[in-house]
Amino acid sequence: MTRFHPYSAATVARRPTDRSGEAEFRTVVALSEYRPVAAGKVRELYEVDDEHLLMVASDRVSAYDHVLETPIPDKGRVLTAMSVFWFELLGDLIDSHLVAADDPRIPDEVRGRALLVRKLEMLPVECVARGYLSGSGLVEYRETGRVCGVPLPDGLTEASRLPEPIFTPATKAELGEHDENVSLDAVVDKVGRERAEQLRDTTLRIYERAAEHARTRGVILADTKFEFGLAADGTLVLGDEVLTPDSSRYWPADEYAPGRSQPSFDKQYVRDWLTSPESGWDRASDVPPPPLPDEVVAATRARYVEAYERITGRDLTDWPS
Numbered sequence: 672m673t674r675f676h677p678y679s680a681a682t683v684a685r686r687p688t689d690r691s692g693e694a695e696f697r698t699v700v701a702l703s704e705y706r707p708v709a710a711g712k713v714r715e716l717y718e719v720d721d722e723h724l725l726m727v728a729s730d731r732v733s734a735y736d737h738v739l740e741t742p743i744p745d746k747g748r749v750l751t752a753m754s755v756f757w758f759e760l761l762g763d764l765i766d767s768h769l770v771a772a773d774d775p776r777i778p779d780e781v782r783g784r785a786l787l788v789r790k791l792e793m794l795p796v797e798c799v800a801r802g803y804l805s806g807s808g809l810v811e812y813r814e815t816g817r818v819c820g821v822p823l824p825d826g827l828t829e830a831s832r833l834p835e836p837i838f839t840p841a842t843k844a845e846l847g848e849h850d851e852n853v854s855l856d857a858v859v860d861k862v863g864r865e866r867a868e869q870l871r872d873t874t875l876r877i878y879e880r881a882a883e884h885a886r887t888r889g890v891i892l893a894d895t896k897f898e899f900g901l902a903a904d905g906t907l908v909l910g911d912e913v914l915t916p917d918s919s920r921y922w923p924a925d926e927y928a929p930g931r932s933q934p935s936f937d938k939q940y941v942r943d944w945l946t947s948p949e950s951g952w953d954r955a956s957d958v959p960p961p962p963l964p965d966e967v968v969a970a971t972r973a974r975y976v977e978a979y980e981r982i983t984g985r986d987l988t989d990w991p992s
Contacts, residue, residue: 702727702778712738713750713917719776719787727785728912732971734942735954741963743938745987747784749975750915752990754786756983757914760884764876767909768900773991783991791900791910796858797841797850798870800878803893804831805920805933807852808839820854830893830922830929836878838871841896869907870899881914888982890936891927895919916978936978940971 705717705725712733717725728750730742751772758767768788771777777785801808801818804827808818812827819839827833840858841850858867874897882892896918898911912918916937926934944967945952945960952960963971976987 702781704778713747714912722790723770723776724788724790725777725781725785726788727781729784732938732941734938734945734960737960739941739960739963741968743968743971743975745972746975748990749979749987750912750917751784751786752985752987753915753979753983754912756979756985757881758909761877761880761909761913764880765873765909766902766906767913768911788910789902789908791902791908793898793900793910794866794870795843795861796870796899797843798874798897798899799839799841799852799894800836800874800897801839801894802833802836802878802882803891803920803922804833805829805893808894811852819852820856828930830927830931830933832929836875836882838874840870866907873899873907877909885921885982886924888984889924890978890981891922891924891933893920893922893933916975921978921982936974936981938971940974941967 702717702725705719707715708718708724709716713729713731715727715729717727719725728747730744730746732739732741732743732746755769755772758769761767768791770787770789772786773782774787776787804812804818804823809829811818812823816825817823818837821837821839823837824834838855839852840855841852842857842861843850855867855871858870861867862870877897878892878895881895885892892914895914897909897913900908900910902908919937920933921936922933923936941963944950944963946954950961952958979985979987
């Protein structure tokens, strides 16, 4: 299946609903004012005019390449509010695609989980920064002693802090597939040496700023993913979502202990339940995951809300102000 880029206004994306290849376009809400141009697992884009898009975050949650039928209340609001917080905090480091979170062009029915953003020419690279070893980085390290071509010291384990943050890019996979970790040289092949080094340096600068802020709030930013695009004049611009629980690993600093999986402010609770005997679901099957029980929904919502409130120092009930 073709993955339409989330900033393309040329055609409507369709997202997979099962492993058979069947797909459909499902929206958060019918917005008759605007034309839907793309849909992902969580977000949808609508064309506002020749220069702007409406980016809407749903309450959907995905796990193991499935979009679950049970939503997480307020998840879309958390993702939107948190992105706005970080876009503002990082504004002196890099320009972003954010135009407004409160604008007459944002319909009331999606207010609080929609942003008016600029159209960009998005670059075909997932820009990942890692300060700690976990996830696909840990898997690659155990196999090769490196992550995306970056050599690392011997003896590292789950959640080890790295000597310094590293840039570990990935290529954008087809929707429903996994992104593939690649080396800096592979990024050079895609966008050229100068742009690749700019992506690396900018990614690490943003990560270091964000990680320092998170530390002051008692939170570890283990890793995160950014997406960048180009403005009409060729300027590099930060796009998509930024530093949300969906795009980042956040751990409570007071519970950090390397050598084991960390408690986290994200959908890991959902993943853990799905793979537990309690769910009765076989991940290897073609059967979609079952509905989430109320207690899993409530616990997952609490983690998202806590991530926002701890990191920003704001109350979600005040969003949008």
